[in-house]
Amino acid sequence: MTSFGLTDEHQMIAQTVRRFVEHEIYPHEAEVERTGVVPPELAAEIKRKTIEMGFYACNFPESVGGAGLNHLEFAIVERELGRGSMALNHFFGRPQNILMACKGDQIERYLLPAVRGERMDALAMTEPGAGSDVRGMKCSAQRDGGDWVANGTKHFISGAEHADFVIVFMATGEDQTPKGPKKRITTFLVDRGTPGFTIREGYKSVSHRGYKNMILDFDDCRLSDAQVLGEVDGGFEVMNEWLYATRITVATMCVGRARRVFDYALDYAATREQFGQPIGKFQGVSFQLADMITEIDAADLLTLAAADRLDKGLPANREIASAKLYASEMLARVTDAAIQIHGGMGLMDDYPLERFWRDARVERIWDGTSEIQRHIISRDLLRALGA
Amino acid sequence: MKVLVPVKRVIDYNVKVRVKADGSGVDLANVKMSMNPFDEIAVEEAIRLKEAGKADEVIAVSIGVKQSQETLRTALAMGADRAILVVATDDVHNDIEPLTVAKILKGIVDEEQPGLVLCGKQAIDNDMNATGQMLSALLGWSQATFASKLEIDGDSAKVTREVDGGLQTIDVKMPAIVTVDLRLNEPRYASLPNIMKAKKKPLDEKTPADYGVDPAPRLTIVSTAEPEARKAGIIVGSVDELVEKLKEAGVV
Numbered sequence: 001m002t003s004f005g006l007t008d009e010h011q012m013i014a015q016t017v018r019r020f021v022e023h024e025i026y027p028h029e030a031e032v033e034r035t036g037v038v039p040p041e042l043a044a045e046i047k048r049k050t051i052e053m054g055f056y057a058c059n060f061p062e063s064v065g066g067a068g069l070n071h072l073e074f075a076i077v078e079r080e081l082g083r084g085s086m087a088l089n090h091f092f093g094r095p096q097n098i099l100m101a102c103k104g105d106q107i108e109r110y111l112l113p114a115v116r117g118e119r120m121d122a123l124a125m126t127e128p129g130a131g132s133d134v135r136g137m138k139c140s141a142q143r144d145g146g147d148w149v150a151n152g153t154k155h156f157i158s159g160a161e162h163a164d165f166v167i168v169f170m171a172t173g174e175d176q177t178p179k180g181p182k183k184r185i186t187t188f189l190v191d192r193g194t195p196g197f198t199i200r201e202g203y204k205s206v207s208h209r210g211y212k213n214m215i216l217d218f219d220d221c222r223l224s225d226a227q228v229l230g231e232v233d234g235g236f237e238v239m240n241e242w243l244y245a246t247r248i249t250v251a252t253m254c255v256g257r258a259r260r261v262f263d264y265a266l267d268y269a270a271t272r273e274q275f276g277q278p279i280g281k282f283q284g285v286s287f288q289l290a291d292m293i294t295e296i297d298a299a300d301l302l303t304l305a306a307a308d309r310l311d312k313g314l315p316a317n318r319e320i321a322s323a324k325l326y327a328s329e330m331l332a333r334v335t336d337a338a339i340q341i342h343g344g345m346g347l348m349d350d351y352p353l354e355r356f357w358r359d360a361r362v363e364r365i366w367d368g369t370s371e372i373q374r375h376i377i378s379r380d381l382l383r384a385l386g387a
Numbered sequence: 388m389k390v391l392v393p394v395k396r397v398i399d400y401n402v403k404v405r406v407k408a409d410g411s412g413v414d415l416a417n418v419k420m421s422m423n424p425f426d427e428i429a430v431e432e433a434i435r436l437k438e439a440g441k442a443d444e445v446i447a448v449s450i451g452v453k454q455s456q457e458t459l460r461t462a463l464a465m466g467a468d469r470a471i472l473v474v475a476t477d478d479v480h481n482d483i484e485p486l487t488v489a490k491i492l493k494g495i496v497d498e499e500q501p502g503l504v505l506c507g508k509q510a511i512d513n514d515m516n517a518t519g520q521m522l523s524a525l526l527g528w529s530q531a532t533f534a535s536k537l538e539i540d541g542d543s544a545k546v547t548r549e550v551d552g553g554l555q556t557i558d559v560k561m562p563a564i565v566t567v568d569l570r571l572n573e574p575r576y577a578s579l580p581n582i583m584k585a586k587k588k589p590l591d592e593k594t595p596a597d598y599g600v601d602p603a604p605r606l607t608i609v610s611t612a613e614p615e616a617r618k619a620g621i622i623v624g625s626v627d628e629l630v631e632k633l634k635e636a637g638v639v
Contacts, residue, residue, distance in 0.1 A: 053578045
């Protein structure tokens with residue numbers, strides 16, 4: 001485990017979360033993988049224990065009941081969570097910090113219950129026709145009297161099956177610009193059970209079974225101004241202020257999972273014998289291990305350093321993109337090599353290797369594809385030169 | 388009442404132990420170390436006594452290398468109030484012997500005057516199962532070993548002990564030494580607020596000389612060996628075949 005620049009508290013946070021994941025998450029992973037669902041009593045148990053430990057909503061400031069962890073500390077928590085099933089560690093609750101944009105009544109209705117673990121949230125941005133191109137969204141809310149009437153479909157909405165309310169981005173108008181029409185976006189808080197709003201099962205994904213992707217349908221769903229998070233037409237501002245750091249979550253979870261995968265590969269290389277010796281004695285295997293751990297450490301440092309920049313108030317957009325890009329691509333290589341070291345057994349569901357390999361695939365896609373991250377990185381470099 | 392809880396830094400129970408090439412002991416270089424699991428149960432019990440209003444202060448103590456500080460920080464993060472570290476060696480491979488530990492603990496008890504000492508029944512590294520008993524003898528206090536249940540009532544304690552063949556319940560006069568067994572409780576995870584506070588809680592550093600104890604070893608390890616590898620078994624198809632195989636092996 002990389003300890004460069006980390007304090008005793010950081011190490012203890014890492015050890016505690018890791019231990020929790022090993023004891024409370026690992027034993028239930030195989031069942032969730034097989035059935036594709038998390039039993040409600042198990043979900044409640046994980047949530048209860050997380051609250052007891054004071055880790056629930058630890059990404060929120062103390063002023064609203066969170067633990068006030070900074071980005072680096074939170075990245076360490078999520079790194080260790082990344083070892084375990086996403087379906088299960090969803091209940092080691094980390095509400096969307098975008099809820100800090102709540103104002104007035106919204107604080108009592110959404111923010112505080114979310115931090116206390118009484119109400120769960122989900123974030124809905126992606127649509128069938130609007131993936132990387134967020135502004136291409138078709139979901140829209142039109143003014144009708146003093147209210148809004150929302151229509152459209154969102155998909156790939158993680159955690160929506162457990163959500164008491166969702167944070168939804170909707171087009172609320174269009175501006176004419178020299179580059180063509182540009183949509184205005186507004187963020188809404190929508191309660192489960194609101195007439196005209198339904199949540200249904202999504203697709204069967206190759207990655208993260210049990211961590212479902214849901215489809216949200218809005219059919220003349222009437223919303224009031226009280227449901228607007230941030231300002232009307234201010235969706236992009238809310239997004240840029242609060243969703244900036246979620247790519248660190250992906251990066252750091254990739255690092256945690258890669259370390260778990262690596263431990264399997266290392267152990268197998270040391271114990272599996274062929275041609276009269278452990279396969280780790282063959283350079284073909286040992287050099288793979290050397291490359292794997294080097295890449296994992298590099299991704300770990302890159303990610304923690306990006307989080308640290310945010311804490312120091314330094315520009316971090318490029319660094320976060322680099323961390324997300326590198327860590328997710330590293331995980332793909334590490335899971336692939338781990339299966340190669342395990343040989344045929346690596347593909348069988350007796351071992352969790354095939355699961356890690358499948359789970360790794362989505363990391364290069366969600367929260368901004370590798371291509372989008374490369375775009376962000378290169379634009380950041382070239383813009384400075386006026387190109 | 389103060390409760391004193393001695394905790395030991397041992398090789399983590401998940402680690403595959405390797406014997407050193409020269410047979411002088413177990414290789415501890417670059418190995419993950421943790422709090423002895425039985426000691427964790429003792430810390431948990433002490434914190435529960437405090438939460439139940441039966442204890443006012445929980446003091447964790449560790450005797451060994453300086454790195455035992457991490458073990459004490461874990462106890463503090465679980466909820467102990469303060470800690471005492473007795474640095475008795477700078478060599479991780481030098482295991483401080485039970486009698487030395489008991490003598491140092493006696494010195495600490497004399498200073499701190501706790502009403503109860505809660506120890507793990509043994510440490511999972513060398514399984515000596517001796518420190519608690521020796522401390523009780525040195526102090527002339529009552530002892531209850533292998534506790535699976537502990538109820539304190541004024542100046543006596545009712546302790547259920549896990550003994551061969553069943554459970555035994557005894558009353559002991561306080562102050563007492565209680566060594567705890569696996570089923571006494573399930574230790575909690577350190578909480579985030581306590582992790583953040585752990586660094587600010589007092590941790591006093593001492594030496595064996597502060598208690599007039601010479602930590603030099605009295606025992607010599609002659610050799611250390613790995614257990615013999617288990618031989619491969621066979622799967623039998625029926626009871627008849629099982630009986631036949633057992634006969635062949637000469638065990639029935």
